[in-house]
Amino acid sequence: xxxxxRRATFSAAHYYWNPSWSEEKNREVFGRCANRNGHGHxxxxxxxxxxxxxxxxGFVVDLKWLRDVMEREVLEAxxxxxxxxxxxxxxxxxxxxxxxxxxxxRRLEPAVTAAGGARLSRVRIYETPExxxxxxxxx
Amino acid sequence: xxxxxRRATFSAAHYYWNPSWSEEKNREVFGRCANRNGHGHxxxxxxxxxxxxxxxxGFVVDLKWLRDVMEREVLEAxxxxxxxxxxxxxxxxxxxxxxxxxxxxRRLEPAVTAAGGARLSRVRIYETPExxxxxxxxx
Amino acid sequence: xxxxxRRATFSAAHYYWNPSWSEEKNREVFGRCANRNGHGHxxxxxxxxxxxxxxxxGFVVDLKWLRDVMEREVLEAxxxxxxxxxxxxxxxxxxxxxxxxxxxxRRLEPAVTAAGGARLSRVRIYETPExxxxxxxxx
Amino acid sequence: xxxxxRRATFSAAHYYWNPSWSEEKNREVFGRCANRNGHGHxxxxxxxxxxxxxxxxGFVVDLKWLRDVMEREVLEAxxxxxxxxxxxxxxxxxxxxxxxxxxxxRRLEPAVTAAGGARLSRVRIYETPExxxxxxxxx
Amino acid sequence: xxxxxRRATFSAAHYYWNPSWSEEKNREVFGRCANRNGHGHxxxxxxxxxxxxxxxxGFVVDLKWLRDVMEREVLEAxxxxxxxxxxxxxxxxxxxxxxxxxxxxRRLEPAVTAAGGARLSRVRIYETPExxxxxxxxx
Amino acid sequence: xxxxxRRATFSAAHYYWNPSWSEEKNREVFGRCANRNGHGHxxxxxxxxxxxxxxxxGFVVDLKWLRDVMEREVLEAxxxxxxxxxxxxxxxxxxxxxxxxxxxxRRLEPAVTAAGGARLSRVRIYETPExxxxxxxxx
Numbered sequence: 001x002x003x004x005x006r007r008a009t010f011s012a013a014h015y016y017w018n019p020s021w022s023e024e025k026n027r028e029v030f031g032r033c034a035n036r037n038g039h040g041h042x043x044x045x046x047x048x049x050x051x052x053x054x055x056x057x058g059f060v061v062d063l064k065w066l067r068d069v070m071e072r073e074v075l076e077a078x079x080x081x082x083x084x085x086x087x088x089x090x091x092x093x094x095x096x097x098x099x100x101x102x103x104x105x106r107r108l109e110p111a112v113t114a115a116g117g118a119r120l121s122r123v124r125i126y127e128t129p130e131x132x133x134x135x136x137x138x139x
Numbered sequence: 140x141x142x143x144x145r146r147a148t149f150s151a152a153h154y155y156w157n158p159s160w161s162e163e164k165n166r167e168v169f170g171r172c173a174n175r176n177g178h179g180h181x182x183x184x185x186x187x188x189x190x191x192x193x194x195x196x197g198f199v200v201d202l203k204w205l206r207d208v209m210e211r212e213v214l215e216a217x218x219x220x221x222x223x224x225x226x227x228x229x230x231x232x233x234x235x236x237x238x239x240x241x242x243x244x245r246r247l248e249p250a251v252t253a254a255g256g257a258r259l260s261r262v263r264i265y266e267t268p269e270x271x272x273x274x275x276x277x278x
Numbered sequence: 279x280x281x282x283x284r285r286a287t288f289s290a291a292h293y294y295w296n297p298s299w300s301e302e303k304n305r306e307v308f309g310r311c312a313n314r315n316g317h318g319h320x321x322x323x324x325x326x327x328x329x330x331x332x333x334x335x336g337f338v339v340d341l342k343w344l345r346d347v348m349e350r351e352v353l354e355a356x357x358x359x360x361x362x363x364x365x366x367x368x369x370x371x372x373x374x375x376x377x378x379x380x381x382x383x384r385r386l387e388p389a390v391t392a393a394g395g396a397r398l399s400r401v402r403i404y405e406t407p408e409x410x411x412x413x414x415x416x417x
Numbered sequence: 418x419x420x421x422x423r424r425a426t427f428s429a430a431h432y433y434w435n436p437s438w439s440e441e442k443n444r445e446v447f448g449r450c451a452n453r454n455g456h457g458h459x460x461x462x463x464x465x466x467x468x469x470x471x472x473x474x475g476f477v478v479d480l481k482w483l484r485d486v487m488e489r490e491v492l493e494a495x496x497x498x499x500x501x502x503x504x505x506x507x508x509x510x511x512x513x514x515x516x517x518x519x520x521x522x523r524r525l526e527p528a529v530t531a532a533g534g535a536r537l538s539r540v541r542i543y544e545t546p547e548x549x550x551x552x553x554x555x556x
Numbered sequence: 557x558x559x560x561x562r563r564a565t566f567s568a569a570h571y572y573w574n575p576s577w578s579e580e581k582n583r584e585v586f587g588r589c590a591n592r593n594g595h596g597h598x599x600x601x602x603x604x605x606x607x608x609x610x611x612x613x614g615f616v617v618d619l620k621w622l623r624d625v626m627e628r629e630v631l632e633a634x635x636x637x638x639x640x641x642x643x644x645x646x647x648x649x650x651x652x653x654x655x656x657x658x659x660x661x662r663r664l665e666p667a668v669t670a671a672g673g674a675r676l677s678r679v680r681i682y683e684t685p686e687x688x689x690x691x692x693x694x695x
Numbered sequence: 696x697x698x699x700x701r702r703a704t705f706s707a708a709h710y711y712w713n714p715s716w717s718e719e720k721n722r723e724v725f726g727r728c729a730n731r732n733g734h735g736h737x738x739x740x741x742x743x744x745x746x747x748x749x750x751x752x753g754f755v756v757d758l759k760w761l762r763d764v765m766e767r768e769v770l771e772a773x774x775x776x777x778x779x780x781x782x783x784x785x786x787x788x789x790x791x792x793x794x795x796x797x798x799x800x801r802r803l804e805p806a807v808t809a810a811g812g813a814r815l816s817r818v819r820i821y822e823t824p825e826x827x828x829x830x831x832x833x834x
Binding site: 001002003004005006007008053056057058059060062063064 | 433435446447448510511512513514515516518519546547548549550551552553
């Protein structure tokens with residue numbers, strides 16, 4: 001079994017805010033991220049699939065296909081968007097790095113499974129080069 | 140003469156939009172950047188000073204002082220902010236990489252000049268690792 | 279379950295030397311690292327925690343808290359220090375990348391466990407971008 | 418148990434082509450990689466060993482030894498080579514990132530096992546910073 | 557005046573060989589690069605334009621336009637190509653990093669000049685992260 | 696005219712200390728760098744030469760020769776060394792990034808000039824990825 005990974009970047013705005021808390025409480029918990037005008041990041045999405053290389057092509061999956069799946073399932077919805085205001089999964093859920101990793105998994109997993117041959121093994125989201133979250137699906 | 144440079148990063152939201160144009164024209168010129176909900180970036184600010192190393196310390200300037208100047212003059216105003224809505228220089232001026240480089244120069248130059256000894260030589264803003272603008276002041 | 283990681287850098291000096299060996303044997307085994315004046319590195323500490331995102335905040339842990347734990351438990355003891363001479367765990371033990379990873383784990387694990395909610399999953403130390411060690415605790 | 422990793426880079430040419438397919442079919446599946454004049458990459462080989470640090474040296478293995486093994490077993494055969502034409506494992510097998518990871522494992526595993534003490538844990542090949550494959554041996 | 561830069565990557569094969577020299581002499585001068593099967597690199601093309609930001613858009617040039625110029629003038633000819641065999645400028649001239657920088661300048665300069673407004677200021681080619689050449693045109 | 700650059704890394708220890716000042720004054724000016732046990736960095740030396748590509752080889756200079764000059768003139772003296780205690784130029788002069796850039800220039804310039812053909816154009820020293828100094832010789 002081989003793990004094959006591909007990265008792509010996207011730029012998005014977000015903020016952290018809990019409407020059931022006071023301004024003061026939001027500032028205390030979320031710090032500068034509580035600014036509701038939003039700030040943003042150059043995110044990196046790293047997707048890892050597991051499978052066997054095809055005997056003829058030597059590919060676990062076609063990397064052009066994987067790029068298109070990442071573009072269609074994740075980047076079209078999140079790139080150059082305000083995640084709190086435009087991404088459907090973040091109406092109530094906070095767009096933290098952790099939740100982005102889970103949401104990207106849920107966006108990608110059906111397309112990878114439907115294609116057959118390889119399985120989604122893990123999804124990483126880097127918010128900055130220093131901070132990243134990883135999800136491997138339900139155990 | 141020595142050039143001494145320091146980098147710092149900040150995260151901010153922005154969008155491109157000309158209110159005197161139609162939605163269609165804005166989309167045509169600015170593409171995905173015309174989304175007024177905003178998107179964002181991990182920007183890098185790179186500041187270069189020129190001067191002679193002090194005979195005793197070996198410093199052109201104290202790098203802790205330079206970090207504090209960059210923090211106070213630029214990052215406090217721009218980090219975790221929406222540049223169109225919160226940075227005073229971008230009410231009418233578009234927060235492009237080019238204009239950020241000019242604005243950062245104007246924020247930093249008085250503090251560097253007032254301190255004496257070294258001169259501001261150039262300012263770079265990286266919007267992503269692939270795109271950056273550089274300003275060296277009025278000729 | 280989500281894995282959440284944060285990186286921080288520190289600069290330290292070290293050398294490799296076994297006092298029960300001859301100078302010649304030390305040079306043979308440790309090469310240029312056997313210079314007892316010391317040399318140094320910009321190390322990267324990468325800490326990974328595992329847990330469930332909090333339903334309200336969306337955080338596995340607060341990343342500001344994690345930064346403070348890394349600063350207080352590891353960087354205060356190792357940053358801008360000579361590891362052989364100043365870090366208590368390296369009086370007799372050699373400050374190799376491997377042993378730094380184990381020692382960082384032992385410094386971080388009690389604070390993470392005491393906080394509850396998340397568990398320390400792994401610790402990586404990069405000595406250079408080309409060389410790194412990873413520890414996941416006692417099996 | 419500790420995981421110790423080392424990276425090295427090599428530059429090589431390759432192309433993708435299946436002689437039992439038409440030119441058209443090759444272009445359709447392999448895109449620009451089907452150019453039989455070849456193109457090339459700066460590859461990164463990342464090798465991870467697992468073991469216990471030696472009580473005296475603090476080393477899982479001597480990193481100079483590991484560098485020499487990587488040089489002798491992999492880089493001498495692949496660096497500055499055309500993989501399709503010169504690497505013995507890619508006469509019929511396609512030199513994809515996936516197959517390079519498997520082939521590097523097979524080249525390295527006997528030397529690591531023969532040395533004793535540490536085991537080969539995983540091999541990664543980065544074709545670009547955005548694309549990489551990982552192999553951990555037969556389950 | 558502002559300098560605006562954009563990077564793009566391409567993968568290509570090349571070798572160094574002087575047909576008027578013996579095999580021995582070629583090996584002596586060009587080392588491992590003299591292998592006529594070719595090897596390859598992930599090159600980075602970095603293009604810098606100088607000009608004034610437009611008062612309305614804030615752009616020195618539209619970065620989407622610059623990306624398209626780089627794609628059309630340079631990457632279409634060089635990406636996934638064997639430079640010695642397929643790039644017209646390297647039939648007799650050796651595809652060294654230096655000569656790639658000059659050739660990229662000559663490919664880009666007419667398109668930038670024809671567009672008006674901004675001037676080509678410099679072109680950099682990175683063969684690896686450690687080796688790069690820069691050309692600024694005829695003095 | 697072409698600028699050709701090459702980078703190399705070295706690991707060294709250093710500290711900042713002025714013996715004519717009190718401990719308190721040293722701590723105030725140099726902060727954590729005043730620890731006389733030393734700390735260290737993975738430095739990057741970046742050397743840029745200017746010249747014309749040779750009509751036959753396409754080289755401004757042979758990059759293997761440049762690597763050897765950098766190794767012989769700079770890295771042999773500084774790599775895996777304590778700069779305050781072992782580098783002859785830093786007995787009295789402080790090994791700041793600025794002074795390292797000047798000292799590297801003085802080490803490299805005679806060898807480059809003696810070889811003929813190309814001139815030393817600039818030397819950069821990166822102390823970390825965030826801090827670097829550049830020297831271009833006496834005006």
